Amino acid sequence: MSSASQVAERDVPFQLRGNSFTMMVLKVFAPTSPNFFTQLNVKVRQAPNFFHNAPVVLDFDDLPESVVFDLGAFVAQVQALHLLPVGFQGGPQPVREAAMAVGLTPMPSGRAAKLEEVVKAPDPRQPDQQAPIAAPQVLIEVVHRPTLVVTEPVRSGMRVYAEKTDLIVTSSVSPGAELLADGNIHVYGALRGRALAGFSGDTNARIFCHSLEAEVLSVAGNYRVSEDIGSDFYKKAVQVFLRDGVLSMDLLKTG
Amino acid sequence: MSKIIVMTSGKGGVGKTTSSAAFATGLALRGFKTVVIDFDVGLRNLDLVMGCERRVVFDFINVINGEAKLNQALIKDKRIENLYILPTSQTRDKDALTREGVEKVLNELSKDFDYILCDSPAGIERGALMSLYFADHAIIVTNPEVSSVRDSDRILGVLNSRSRRAEQGLEPVTQQLLLTRYDPERVEKGEMLKVDDVLEILAIPLLGVIPESQAVLRASNVGMPVILDEVSNAGLAYSDAVGRFLGEDIEHRFVTPQKKGLFSRLLRRSA
Numbered sequence: 001m002s003s004a005s006q007v008a009e010r011d012v013p014f015q016l017r018g019n020s021f022t023m024m025v026l027k028v029f030a031p032t033s034p035n036f037f038t039q040l041n042v043k044v045r046q047a048p049n050f051f052h053n054a055p056v057v058l059d060f061d062d063l064p065e066s067v068v069f070d071l072g073a074f075v076a077q078v079q080a081l082h083l084l085p086v087g088f089q090g091g092p093q094p095v096r097e098a099a100m101a102v103g104l105t106p107m108p109s110g111r112a113a114k115l116e117e118v119v120k121a122p123d124p125r126q127p128d129q130q131a132p133i134a135a136p137q138v139l140i141e142v143v144h145r146p147t148l149v150v151t152e153p154v155r156s157g158m159r160v161y162a163e164k165t166d167l168i169v170t171s172s173v174s175p176g177a178e179l180l181a182d183g184n185i186h187v188y189g190a191l192r193g194r195a196l197a198g199f200s201g202d203t204n205a206r207i208f209c210h211s212l213e214a215e216v217l218s219v220a221g222n223y224r225v226s227e228d229i230g231s232d233f234y235k236k237a238v239q240v241f242l243r244d245g246v247l248s249m250d251l252l253k254t255g
Numbered sequence: 256m257s258k259i260i261v262m263t264s265g266k267g268g269v270g271k272t273t274s275s276a277a278f279a280t281g282l283a284l285r286g287f288k289t290v291v292i293d294f295d296v297g298l299r300n301l302d303l304v305m306g307c308e309r310r311v312v313f314d315f316i317n318v319i320n321g322e323a324k325l326n327q328a329l330i331k332d333k334r335i336e337n338l339y340i341l342p343t344s345q346t347r348d349k350d351a352l353t354r355e356g357v358e359k360v361l362n363e364l365s366k367d368f369d370y371i372l373c374d375s376p377a378g379i380e381r382g383a384l385m386s387l388y389f390a391d392h393a394i395i396v397t398n399p400e401v402s403s404v405r406d407s408d409r410i411l412g413v414l415n416s417r418s419r420r421a422e423q424g425l426e427p428v429t430q431q432l433l434l435t436r437y438d439p440e441r442v443e444k445g446e447m448l449k450v451d452d453v454l455e456i457l458a459i460p461l462l463g464v465i466p467e468s469q470a471v472l473r474a475s476n477v478g479m480p481v482i483l484d485e486v487s488n489a490g491l492a493y494s495d496a497v498g499r500f501l502g503e504d505i506e507h508r509f510v511t512p513q514k515k516g517l518f519s520r521l522l523r524r525s526a
Contacts, residue, residue, distance in 0.1 A: 155409060155415070157409040172456075172458065174408045175456075190455075192456070
């Protein structure tokens with residue numbers, strides 16, 4: 001039973017809950033500057049979808065004490081750029097009073113995150129492209145996790161784990177060393193230790209090596225020990241993968 | 256500023272103490288003020304190989320614990336100028352080695368000495384870790400057989416991850432291979448690994464190849480570093496290795512079987 005229907009069954013017409021929202025803060029330094037809205041307009045046009053009807057909090061913290069300007073007109077001009085001022089923070093007393101009078105909510109000061117990078121992120125050549133707010137940084141991590149590259153020899157007793165990614169070793173892997181990767185494993189020196197690809201169960205993972213002298217090879221838990229590898233593949237460039245669920249080896253064409 | 260060298264191998268019985276004694280003596284012979292420290296607490300051997308076992312009063316552990324001053328524990332070699340031995344305790348164990356204590360002693364020694372040579376115990380536990388932790392340079396002693404090579408590989412990994420230089424992200428410890436007990440005839444018969452086989456796995460520069468020689472055991476038993484035996488192949492090979500360590504360009508010898516004429520048969524018997 002979902003929580004929504006639980007609520008409906010109760011005899012209360014509402015529920016009060018705390019929640020937090022991410023909002024942009026528009027820091028206002030010089031509201032009377034003739035360039036204020038032209039420059040803000042330029043910024044907004046860089047990512048129209050991102051800014052369209054976005055709630056903003058006006059930050060008056062950095063306004064000089066003596067500033068005099070028409071807050072009502074200011075808010076109207078911000079709205080004209082399709083930004084929705086919903087609250088304000090800081091500022092001299094007269095400005096605060098004027099802000100309350102036009103219906104803005106005084107916000108407790110929060111911890112500001114820099115938006116500048118996010119604003120730059122959309123490609124200027126495609127201004128209409130969908131530009132998610134905080135998503136870009138998160139997406140980058142999910143879509144592309146950098147491959148783990150090891151350039152030093154992997155010595156006996158060492159264990160290298162490429163979590164959720166591929167592993168590339170450009171030198172040799174000694175007997176008694178262990179390579180683990182959730183993705184593929186590439187070894188450009190001699191592979192003399194153990195190599196376990198698809199360590200978390202990816203059956204599409206493969207092992208590629210320049211000279212196969214391994215103790216143990218495994219893809220997604222299907223393994224073969226060196227006794228079973230066979231002399232046809234010994235010291236050859238080989239790829240190891242699952243063919244219909246069976247660990248298979250193919251010679252790689254080199255040169 | 257003195258240089259700290261560790262003589263290590265992982266595996267036991269490959270010739271660390273013999274090599275430490277020979278190497279320290281070789282450095283001192285070339286005029287460098289050198290001290291060799293026994294890190295094999297509880298299995299004190301270096302003093303025997305150096306022939307100073309009857310002069311040990313205080314030891315390394317006494318100095319670490321503040322029970323003796325460093326110059327009370329240091330033993331000056333009677334044969335070679337500039338050569339000192341810091342023996343270890345036979346009655347304590349490796350837990351007596353603290354990082355702070357070892358550092359304190361090494362700092363004090365580095366004021367006076369050009370080279371500090373640490374003779375590591377076998378294994379990869381506390382004794383070995385303490386002996387290699389402060390090293391600037393490591394000499395890996397390996398026999399031409401698979402288990403020794405694998406253990407050397409392991410200790411190289413330890414050097415790369417658990418030495419002070421590794422932990423502090425400084426220039427890595429430089430590493431060189433000393434291949435000991437090498438018997439070219441058995442290598443030719445396929446009973447021992449070739450130099451190249453060992454180098455292929457360990458992938459570090461070759462400092463020297465010390466041939467299997469009866470002179471080594473003989474020298475140990477009389478408490479004389481084998482490098483002082485100037486007619487033995489082993490002594491000459493150690494001398495070459497010290498020269499290479501100091502940057503001299505010396506060709507490797509004793510890596511191929513010698514031609515057996517009557518003359519060389521006679522010579523070999525006496526060597």
